[in-house]
Amino acid sequence: MEKIVLSEQEVKHIKIILERLTSQYTSVEDVEFLNNVNTEAHELPKRLRAFINNFKLLEPSSGICLISGYPISDSKIGKTPSHWKDRPETSPTLEEEILFMLLGSLLGEAIGWSTQQAGHIVHNICPIKGHENEQIGSSSEQPLWWHNEDAFHPYRGDYIGLMCLRNPDQVPTTVGAIEKGQLQRELVQTLFEERFTIHPDESHLEKHKFSLNTLPTNCEQFLESAYNRINNMNINPQKLPLLYGDFESPYIRIDPYYMDDLENDKEAANALNQLVKVIEGNLINLVLQPGDFCFIDNYKAVHGRKSFKANFDGKDRWLKRINITRDLRKSRSIRPTVTSRVLF
Numbered sequence: 001m002e003k004i005v006l007s008e009q010e011v012k013h014i015k016i017i018l019e020r021l022t023s024q025y026t027s028v029e030d031v032e033f034l035n036n037v038n039t040e041a042h043e044l045p046k047r048l049r050a051f052i053n054n055f056k057l058l059e060p061s062s063g064i065c066l067i068s069g070y071p072i073s074d075s076k077i078g079k080t081p082s083h084w085k086d087r088p089e090t091s092p093t094l095e096e097e098i099l100f101m102l103l104g105s106l107l108g109e110a111i112g113w114s115t116q117q118a119g120h121i122v123h124n125i126c127p128i129k130g131h132e133n134e135q136i137g138s139s140s141e142q143p144l145w146w147h148n149e150d151a152f153h154p155y156r157g158d159y160i161g162l163m164c165l166r167n168p169d170q171v172p173t174t175v176g177a178i179e180k181g182q183l184q185r186e187l188v189q190t191l192f193e194e195r196f197t198i199h200p201d202e203s204h205l206e207k208h209k210f211s212l213n214t215l216p217t218n219c220e221q222f223l224e225s226a227y228n229r230i231n232n233m234n235i236n237p238q239k240l241p242l243l244y245g246d247f248e249s250p251y252i253r254i255d256p257y258y259m260d261d262l263e264n265d266k267e268a269a270n271a272l273n274q275l276v277k278v279i280e281g282n283l284i285n286l287v288l289q290p291g292d293f294c295f296i297d298n299y300k301a302v303h304g305r306k307s308f309k310a311n312f313d314g315k316d317r318w319l320k321r322i323n324i325t326r327d328l329r330k331s332r333s334i335r336p337t338v339t340s341r342v343l344f
């Protein structure tokens with residue numbers, strides 16, 4: 001894993017930037033902020049920018065980088081929300097969210113999904129009462145099976161960012177990637193072929209829909225077609241490869257929990273099994289601490305989470321999540337405007 005710990009000097013430098021930006025913007029989802037975030041990020045300490053640039057450019061096989069050392073005041077951030085939709089008018093974590101978005105902008109553009117967390121760009125990851133045993137981020141008592149984020153979708157993010165605000169029980173996030181040479185050539189060949197199906201995970205299904213005011217007005221039609229598309233991908237998922245890119249150091253697209261068994265294609269079934277075993281063997285536990293900013297290369301690494309017992313007392317584990325694409329243009333056909341960050 002690539003790691004950087006912010007120095008005292010760097011934290012001071014960042015605080016000065018954040019002081020200015022928190023007085024200028026009231027939400028990181030403001031159009032103004034989103035249009036300016038890349039420019040503002042030029043002001044971040046050079047060592048930090050270089051660290052993230054290297055991660056982007058060199059694509060280290062770990063597929064993960066961690067920026068730590070930013071102090072979080074546990075009292076200032078307030079209670080862990082009881083649902084992702086509990087969002088005060090002005091976020092108590094505005095300062096932290098701005099830094100999160102600045103860091104993320106060095107990798108690409110943050111995007112949201114109209115079918116997930118009501119189109120918000122910055123997600124709350126917190127345990128929700130009633131979701132304990134689901135296979136979504138708001139579960140707790142079940143391990144969250146490792147996956148690529150939004151693996152089913154052609155416009156899934158290149159990176160997923162996780163910012164930790166609170167993790168009192170030291171619950172590990174799991175992260176895994178494939179090392180060079182771990183898969184035999186014939187397996188790689190099979191995994192490069194369009195023989196696998198991945199369904200949308202349940203966080204995108206209509207049962208988790210909440211109409212909030214985040215989406216532009218008059219978007220009902222768009223939203224309906226977005227759910228139609230998700231439904232179609234669920235009923236009739238396209239066959240796709242699980243590995244792509246370079247044969248020696250492939251990119252990966254997988255979410256075993258939401259995949260079909262391959263009864264009629266034993267060779268593909270075997271290749272999938274082998275791939276799952278290799279990744280499983282490489283999984284590491286990453287216990288995020290408050291003030292940790294972690295970016296996972298969604299083409300190189302999978303991630304999940306161990307199970308835990310939530311108390312629903314306002315002190316539970318609390319992360320923020322963003323999805324980042326390197327190329328906003330490729331999703332233009334499902335974004336209402338050229339600058340819109342929400343994919344329908």
Ligand SMILES: NC(=[NH2+])NCCC[C@H](N)C(=O)O
Pocket residue numbers: 135136137138144145146147149150201202203255256257258
């Ligand atoms: N294998 C899985 N559980 N995949 C789904 C991951 C959770 C999903 N990204 C969410 O936001 O809730």
Ligand SMILES: O=C(O)CCC(=O)C(=O)O
Pocket residue numbers: 125136137138144149172173174303304305319
């Ligand atoms: O809670 C975590 O550490 C990861 C959550 C996650 O992967 C998800 O919600 O998709």
Ligand SMILES: [Fe+2]
Pocket residue numbers: 147148149303
């Ligand atoms: Fe995830």
